[in-house]
Amino acid sequence: MTVAFVFILGLFIGSFLNVVILRLRRQESFIKGSSKCLFCQHRLYPKDLIPLFSYLFLKGRCRYCQKRFSHQYPLVEFFTGFSFVLIFQKIVPSADWNLISSLQVLHLLDWWVIVSFLVIIFVYDFKYYLILDRVVWPIIILSFLVNLFLGFSIFNLVFAAVIGGGFFFLQFIVSKGRWIGGGDIRLGLLMGVILGWPHVLTALFISYVLGSAVGVSLLWSKRKDWGDKIPFGTFLTIGTFMTMLWGPALVKWYLSLFY
Numbered sequence: 001m002t003v004a005f006v007f008i009l010g011l012f013i014g015s016f017l018n019v020v021i022l023r024l025r026r027q028e029s030f031i032k033g034s035s036k037c038l039f040c041q042h043r044l045y046p047k048d049l050i051p052l053f054s055y056l057f058l059k060g061r062c063r064y065c066q067k068r069f070s071h072q073y074p075l076v077e078f079f080t081g082f083s084f085v086l087i088f089q090k091i092v093p094s095a096d097w098n099l100i101s102s103l104q105v106l107h108l109l110d111w112w113v114i115v116s117f118l119v120i121i122f123v124y125d126f127k128y129y130l131i132l133d134r135v136v137w138p139i140i141i142l143s144f145l146v147n148l149f150l151g152f153s154i155f156n157l158v159f160a161a162v163i164g165g166g167f168f169f170l171q172f173i174v175s176k177g178r179w180i181g182g183g184d185i186r187l188g189l190l191m192g193v194i195l196g197w198p199h200v201l202t203a204l205f206i207s208y209v210l211g212s213a214v215g216v217s218l219l220w221s222k223r224k225d226w227g228d229k230i231p232f233g234t235f236l237t238i239g240t241f242m243t244m245l246w247g248p249a250l251v252k253w254y255l256s257l258f259y
């Protein structure tokens, strides 16, 4: 019951994130204005905006002009719902609201907010090859402050942020900005303040393994050429999320391969 509620909450947040991504791109307000079909401009009513279900029910088409909506909408909704459940199960293993402490509530809300920002960063980088400052800075500050409450030392977080940001800053200097954009440096800082030391390294490692695997398969299938840009922020957000959920277990598994 609780899990179903958390999933549905995540679906609605995911639906809101789709709106945020669209309006960030068009530089519109997130709150004001009603939703419209991108093709026919027909106003969309609540019955058209029920996450996932409207999409499935209308077979991915606009009710008014029949044009196809992007797969991004249901995918973001579903992933957000699913990740809300994974986070909830990690932080509140008993899945019982009555046993939850106030620190757990803070942790849970913090991680739900973080994954929402990671979704925005992922989609925006994937679609537009951009990591926006006005998305990254607020969540850097929020994660930093909440993690202090959750028991991280200020030294740990600052050190992890310097390692994460510095890792990309060095590449930025060495390549004179050809490999790495400023957005990656700030994303490195964000990884540091979310994960702390040493798990910022775990996330970087996972991101590079995923990035290389996908990069090689894109070259192999000739969908990309050497020298084509790849939105690396997408891998960093995936690496960060996987480390949040399974960091220690992944490190243990990886080390067990060698001993």
Ligand SMILES: [Zn+2]
Pocket: 037, 038, 039, 040, 041, 042, 062, 063, 064, 065, 066, 067
């Ligand atoms: Zn339409």
